[in-house]
Amino acid sequence: xxxxxxxxxxxxxxxxxxxxxxxxxxxxxxxxxxxxxxxxxxxxxxxxxxxxxxxxxxxxxxxxxxxxxxxxxxxxxxxxxxxxxxxxxxxxxxxxxxxxxxxxxxxxxxxxxxxxxxxxxxxxxxxxxxxxxxxxxxxxxxxxxxxxxxxxxxxxxxxxxxxxxxxxxxxxxxxxxxxxxxxxxxxxxxxxxxxxxxxxxxxxxxxxxxxxxx
Amino acid sequence: xxxxxxxxxxxxxxxxxxxxxxxxxxxxxxxxxxxxxxxxxxxxxxxxxxxxxxxxxxxxxxxxxxxxxxxxxxxxxxxxxxxxxxxxxxxxxxxxxxxxxxxxxxxxxxxxxxxxxxxxxxxxxxxxxxxxxxxxxxxxxxxxxxxxxxxxxxxxxxxxxxxxxxxxxxxxxxxxxxxxxxxxxxxxxxxxxxxxxxxxxxxxxxxxxxxxxx
Numbered sequence: 001x002x003x004x005x006x007x008x009x010x011x012x013x014x015x016x017x018x019x020x021x022x023x024x025x026x027x028x029x030x031x032x033x034x035x036x037x038x039x040x041x042x043x044x045x046x047x048x049x050x051x052x053x054x055x056x057x058x059x060x061x062x063x064x065x066x067x068x069x070x071x072x073x074x075x076x077x078x079x080x081x082x083x084x085x086x087x088x089x090x091x092x093x094x095x096x097x098x099x100x101x102x103x104x105x106x107x108x109x110x111x112x113x114x115x116x117x118x119x120x121x122x123x124x125x126x127x128x129x130x131x132x133x134x135x136x137x138x139x140x141x142x143x144x145x146x147x148x149x150x151x152x153x154x155x156x157x158x159x160x161x162x163x164x165x166x167x168x169x170x171x172x173x174x175x176x177x178x179x180x181x182x183x184x185x186x187x188x189x190x191x192x193x194x195x196x197x198x199x200x201x202x203x204x205x206x207x208x209x210x211x212x213x214x
Numbered sequence: 215x216x217x218x219x220x221x222x223x224x225x226x227x228x229x230x231x232x233x234x235x236x237x238x239x240x241x242x243x244x245x246x247x248x249x250x251x252x253x254x255x256x257x258x259x260x261x262x263x264x265x266x267x268x269x270x271x272x273x274x275x276x277x278x279x280x281x282x283x284x285x286x287x288x289x290x291x292x293x294x295x296x297x298x299x300x301x302x303x304x305x306x307x308x309x310x311x312x313x314x315x316x317x318x319x320x321x322x323x324x325x326x327x328x329x330x331x332x333x334x335x336x337x338x339x340x341x342x343x344x345x346x347x348x349x350x351x352x353x354x355x356x357x358x359x360x361x362x363x364x365x366x367x368x369x370x371x372x373x374x375x376x377x378x379x380x381x382x383x384x385x386x387x388x389x390x391x392x393x394x395x396x397x398x399x400x401x402x403x404x405x406x407x408x409x410x411x412x413x414x415x416x417x418x419x420x421x422x423x424x425x426x427x428x
Contacts, residue, residue, distance in 0.1 A: 039280070046259075046264065052253070067253075074249075
């Protein structure tokens with residue numbers, strides 16, 4: 001069973017992930033070429049906020065202040081977002097799908113290592129909710145019109161992956177409780193490697209769905 | 215009974231009001247001095263998005279595309295927001311309460327002039343939802359610490375009122391259907407004057423609640 005501070009850390013990291021995703025998706029909605037696209041990206045943001053609220057509620061049930069639980073993860077997540085600030089609508093769409101998908105896969109894996117209630121909540125807040133259809137539609141339409149952007153977007157996705165891995169490593173190096181949770185949960189380094197392989201495979205699936213090389 | 219195009223215009227204006235409020239509140243949340251304040255302002259933003267969704271749904275039921283219905287009101291609302299961009303957290307809190315309150319009072323008055331279903335929806339999406347307590351708490355705490363800011367915030371509120379009136383006049387001058395709805399609904403110019411008095415009184419009540427001179 002995971003130590004209580006590992007659960008608080010995990011929920012805190014995820015809660016700040018949702019709160020910062022809300023913030024940045026709401027911002028990125030301004031890049032939309034149409035009111036309809038803007039409304040769709042804003043809907044993703046609003047949904048993240050709903051998830052944040054559920055996670056904050058769970059933290060309070062466990063006797064933790066959400067602000068305190070989130071504080072250790074603010075720097076890493078804001079660094080990720082500042083290094084992956086989309087400069088076009090399509091970059092923001094790819095980030096909303098690929099970046100979020102990566103993070104969701106990671107949290108879903110770790111959710112298996114905590115108590116059932118917390119695990120169920122984490123899986124519940126990580127629903128995809130139409131994000132895939134939205135991203136595939138926007139990217140496919142754009143690539144059909146201008147095939148040359150596929151290469152640029154594939155590079156962009158690689159940057160998202162690189163920065164996500166880099167910040168995850170920073171967080172794990174800094175929070176022993178999370179590192180222990182991951183290593184004990186997977187069993188050993190072979191287990192960690194298998195987890196990374198599963199996450200990488202799912203990432204490749206999303207890139208294929210977008211029609212981009214991973 | 216209001217003409218169908220007046221109803222579409224009214225719902226379109228309100229829908230874009232909610233979508234732009236979402237956008238600007240999410241932005242203003244970044245001014246919060248704490249994660250708790252940021253989460254509270256973000257919650258207001260997410261709530262506005264929920265309202266936008268209800269209004270867009272109603273527009274679709276009436277056979278209108280939300281994007282088309284909103285388009286005529288984008289310029290006026292964005293002008294309002296660009297002229298009232300908060301530069302401090304307290305300015306954003308006062309705007310969220312006073313600016314939103316003014317707009318809500320106006321729409322609530324006009325809701326009396328349209329069909330019952332539309333009117334009920336409009337009243338439903340304009341709930342205050344804890345905004346007053348939030349704003350009063352933040353502003354009262356700040357004024358208690360530093361009484362001199364009360365005067366600056368009162369001036370700021372006057373600017374919000376001035377810009378809101380100015381943009382409302384632009385919209386009414388531009389959209390005959392809404393002007394007719396207002397004049398026919400209130401009966402005559404005396405009725406319009408009475409409506410303005412009611413809105414002004416409620417505004418004064420909010421300023422008193424904040425401990426500011428109106």
